Amino acid sequence: MDGRAEVIVGAQWGDEGKGRVVDTVAGDVDVIARFQGGANAGHTVIVGKEKYIFHLLPSGMLYSGKTCVIGNGVVVDPDKLLEELGGLQEQGKDRARLVVSGAAHVVFPYHKILDGAEERFRGREHSIGTTRRGIGPCYVDKVNRMGIRVEDLLSPDTLREKLSTNLEIKNLMLSRVFGEDPLSFDEIYNKARSWGKSLAPYVGDCSVVISDALSRKQGVLLEGAQGTLLDVDHGTYPYVTSSNPVAQGALTGTGLGPSAVGRVIGVVKAYCTRVGSGPFPSEEKGESGQYLREQGGEYGATTGRPRRCGWLDMVALKYAIRVNGIDAIALTKLDVLTGLETVKVVEGYTPASGAEQSGTVYPNHSVALAGTTPAYSGFPGWDDDISGCTAFEELPQGARDYLRYIEEQAGVPVVLIGVGPERDQTIRRGL
Numbered sequence: 001m002d003g004r005a006e007v008i009v010g011a012q013w014g015d016e017g018k019g020r021v022v023d024t025v026a027g028d029v030d031v032i033a034r035f036q037g038g039a040n041a042g043h044t045v046i047v048g049k050e051k052y053i054f055h056l057l058p059s060g061m062l063y064s065g066k067t068c069v070i071g072n073g074v075v076v077d078p079d080k081l082l083e084e085l086g087g088l089q090e091q092g093k094d095r096a097r098l099v100v101s102g103a104a105h106v107v108f109p110y111h112k113i114l115d116g117a118e119e120r121f122r123g124r125e126h127s128i129g130t131t132r133r134g135i136g137p138c139y140v141d142k143v144n145r146m147g148i149r150v151e152d153l154l155s156p157d158t159l160r161e162k163l164s165t166n167l168e169i170k171n172l173m174l175s176r177v178f179g180e181d182p183l184s185f186d187e188i189y190n191k192a193r194s195w196g197k198s199l200a201p202y203v204g205d206c207s208v209v210i211s212d213a214l215s216r217k218q219g220v221l222l223e224g225a226q227g228t229l230l231d232v233d234h235g236t237y238p239y240v241t242s243s244n245p246v247a248q249g250a251l252t253g254t255g256l257g258p259s260a261v262g263r264v265i266g267v268v269k270a271y272c273t274r275v276g277s278g279p280f281p282s283e284e285k286g287e288s289g290q291y292l293r294e295q296g297g298e299y300g301a302t303t304g305r306p307r308r309c310g311w312l313d314m315v316a317l318k319y320a321i322r323v324n325g326i327d328a329i330a331l332t333k334l335d336v337l338t339g340l341e342t343v344k345v346v347e348g349y350t351p352a353s354g355a356e357q358s359g360t361v362y363p364n365h366s367v368a369l370a371g372t373t374p375a376y377s378g379f380p381g382w383d384d385d386i387s388g389c390t391a392f393e394e395l396p397q398g399a400r401d402y403l404r405y406i407e408e409q410a411g412v413p414v415v416l417i418g419v420g421p422e423r424d425q426t427i428r429r430g431l
Contacts (some may be wrong), residue, residue, distance in 0.1 A: 005210070005220035007250045008330070011266035011320035012226030013274040014245075015300070015307060017332030017418060019045050021299060022059035022223045024416065024426050025265075029219030030098075032060030033210055035253030036243040037225030039080040039136065040131040046421045052088075056081045057098070058223055059332030061088060064095040066211070069206045072103035073253020075138040075245065076150060078195035080371045100199060101206040102151030108163075108192070110170040110183055111137040117178035139167070139242040150203055150355060153196030162188055207255025214260060222250040222261075228320040229364075236366045239278025247324040265415070265431075266326035268406075270334045273298050273307040279370035282310035282346045295380060296336040297399035297421075311376065313346040314409050319362035321410055329410060330431070332418035334399060340381040343402055346374040347409075379405065387420040395419075 008025070010016045023045045026032050039055040046052075047062060054061065056076060058068040070076065081100075088092035088094040110429065111134030119132060141147040146166055152158050164185065213220050226245040229235045234246055243249065244383070247264045251257065271292050274280045283289065289309040298307040320326065337343050349372035350361050364370045382398035389395050395417075407414055417427040 003065075003214050003217045003258050005214065005222050005250075005256065007222045007224070007247045007261055007264045009224040009247050009250075009264065009266055009324050009326070009343075010230075010245060010271055011191040011228045011268045011317055011326065011329070012313075012326070013280070014225070014227035014241075015273050015275065015298075016227060016267040017044075017330075018225070019054060019059040020332060020418065020423075021265070021267050021330045021353060021416060022221060023047075023062065023423060024428075025431065026060035026063050026066065027091070028250070029060075029066075030164050031067045031069060031210060031213045031218060031220045032058040032223060033071050033206060033254050034058045034074055034223050034225065035071040035250045036245060038074040038133060038135040038181055038191045038242070039077040040133045040135045040226075045423070047423050051337060052093075055084060057084050057088075058096075060223075061096045061098070061236065062093055066096040067209065068096045068098050069209055069254070070098075070100045070104060071206045071254040072101040073106045073249060075107050075135055075142070075243075076100065076167065077133065077277050078153075078199060079345070082195070098202050099204040099206060099209050100150055100202045102203045103206075104150045104152075105138055105142045106150060106153065106192075106195070107134040107138045108148065108166075109134075109143070109188060110167065110174065111135075113174060113180060113183075114170070114178075117174070117180060121178065123175045123422045128321055136242040145349055148192075149197060153199055154203065156193060159192055159196070160189060163192065205255075210254055211254060211260075228266075228323055229316060232324075234323050234364060236364060236369060238276045239276065239366060246346055247326075263327045264325050265322060265330050265414075266324060267330045267332060268312075269332050270337055270402075271296075271312050272310045272316075274310075275300055275305055275307050279366050280308055280310060280367065281349065281372055281374045282313045282344075283308050284310045287326040288340070291340070291381040292336060295339070311344040311346060312406070313374070314393065314406075315346055315349060315360060315362050317406075317410060318358065319364070321412060326380065326412060328413050328415040328431070329406070330416035330418075331406070331414050332404070333393075334403075334417055335386050335419045335425075337381065337399075339383060339406070343379045343381050343398070345378045345379070347377045348375045350375060387425055389427060392417070392427060394428075
């Protein structure tokens with residue numbers, strides 16, 4: 001390592017397989033840090049016959065001798081975090097050192113209730129499709145400068161003062177706007193104090209921890225949740241998440257400067273999926289979409305909801321590469337395409353009538369994107385089982401042609417190829 005961090009981001013609508021990629025790369029680094037999002041994300045790692053789903057813990061927790069960091073850009077649900085940590089401890093799998101930023105904001109019960117109430121208020125036609133885990137309302141409090149941070153849980157007086165003000169406002173909103181029952185201060189305060197006592201051994205300054213590792217030329221990996229097209233600034237607003245999953249978010253979410261980043265790896269699924277509402281030009285609602293869903297096990301790790309499935313969108317991928325400054329691609333789930341007679345790719349869009357944008361420029365405005373018609377190219381599929389392939393040259397001709405096309409169009413190399421769900425079913429090419 002050259003004393004700079006690598007950033008792993010999702011280049012689509014999330015669920016690209018970032019957890020699996022982080023787990024693959026984590027063996028080569030010393031520090032793995034999660035920089036944004038909350039328990040609305042679910043990163044799945046399969047080791048042998050064991051399946052692990054991390055909602056808040058960084059995906060490197062299964063490695064001994066590593067340091068795993070939950071950055072200040074994450075919103076922490078203490079119940080979920082302690083549940084995940086406890087589950088690993090019971091199995092003897094909490095092998096890494098864990099550091100939780102004291103500056104990370106805390107998801108409280110009222111955030112979750114408000115999340116659900118606001119979705120119901122929007123109605124089915126205008127709902128965002130949130131996980132109702134309280135993520136958005138927690139980020140609202142953060143920006144509104146009334147959030148409660150992990151470090152506040154360690155100070156009874158500070159916690160009491162902040163929670164008293166917050167809960168008074170939240171109870172008014174819950175009861176008078178949404179018709180919900182008000183919440184008990186003592187119940188929530190006591191729960192929060194319990195959180196503080198349990199989390200105290202892990203609380204630290206993530207910026208210092210990561211910066212010290214970089215100064216010692218140790219390998220550092222910054223792990224994002226969700227994906228570029230769900231970014232609150234650069235995604236299909238308003239059908240987005242509440243944070244910045246793009247590479248720039250890794251800096252604010254961990255307390256590092258731009259010069260600390262050496263390479264950005266974009267995780268790309270061999271096709272596309274999306275959860276929740278919002279435009280999805282390449283969505284397949286017929287047999288092809290169902291085939292991708294079942295072959296790929298496309299059901300949410302956090303919610304269990306079936307994912308919407310469609311073809312790889314090169315217009316959107318080029319946009320993600322530009323926005324993130326992606327240097328290399330980690331392509332996952334290539335094996336899912338096995339058995340398809342034709343593999344399709346979106347090469348461009350036919351804009352809505354009267355629209356001014358080019359058909360090769362991604363319109364991140366939801367209305368404009370929803371009005372486009374995708375233009376496809378098709379590639380011959382393959383029937384060979386690729387799950388045992390260990391080198392690019394072992395892949396069938398159709399798969400090799402598909403990968404070369406992606407590299408040519410994207411302008412960056414594919415350095416990792418996932419050919420199966422397990423840790424060792426990965427082809428590494430310069431990663």
